[in-house]
Amino acid sequence: MRGLIITADDFGMAPEVNEAVEIACTRGVLSAASLMVGAPATADAVRRARGLPGLRVGLHLVLTDGRPVLPPERIPHLVRSDGAFHDNMAVAGATLFFHPAARRELAAEITAQFEAFTATGLNLDHVNAHKHFHLHPTILDLTLAIGDGFGMKAMRVPSDPHAGMSLTGAFARLVRMRATRAGMLTPDRVFGLAWSGAMSSERLEKVIATLPSGLSEIYLHPATAGDFAGADAAYRYEDELTALISPAVANAVREAGAKLGGFGDFAPPGSV
Secondary structure, three states: OEEEEEEEEEEOOOHHHHHHHHHHHHHOOOOEEEEOOOOOOHHHHHHHHHOOOOOEEEEEEOOOOOOOOOOHHHOOOOEOOOOOEOOOHHHHHHHHHHOHHHHHHHHHHHHHHHHHHHHHOOOOOOEEEHHHHHHOHHHHHHHHHHHHHHOOOEEOOOOOOOOOOOHHHHHHHHHHHHHHHOOOEOOOEEEOOOOOOOOOHHHHHHHHHOOOOEEEEEEEOOOOOOOOOOOOOOOOHHHHHHHHOOHHHHHHHHHHOOEEOOHHHHOOOOOO
16 A cells, blocks of 8 residues: 655745645645644634645644744743744754753743644644754654644654655654654655755656555645745745646556545544
């Protein structure tokens, strides 16, 4: 069996992202999206998701390169003077590892983001983190512990066969081990790290055409334009949307005999 989850990250970041998610779900092969609950266009994303019964929505925890759900004064060790999360993940990661107050604030912020997702009324399909920050052991352990109380059943393990990873790969193995031990569904492999922001139609078609058996996730960052607030200048947002609605890509899914869905569609009976 070839199970395939095709996910759009950063759902809620901007109207351009949300519009692309809707287009890719209704006219293409997109089957899931990861929601930023504290982003500027979250309300618009939730409204669109409610009208897309075929879209499975998960929580995209934002703990770097974004703004918190909690007031910044409640989490002073996690944010800069402007109230946004620290962008230097190495420094932020060291603070979380060594500073007990920072860990308490982190637990409060993760809880707040789960609560915000619950308040949307959407079913929680999966959990991952912006820029894969759940590779950090402290973030991982708190996410697993807190997420259990909110019905979390699945987690992304950012391990791409096409990416030359050493340290990242080691942390990904830790994520898989701890997530599996916690009873989480994890994909056997994840595609997207090697071509983050640059998943062209040709690349997406080739990945799908050569899918091994088991459960695979492919994540992308589609948008209808690339000049929105918070956009990464290096990302080819419109090209990724084009890939998701490409007839050749849809045909590759059919030819591979892959079953499309969200994480919950591949969970063992009785686990969700």
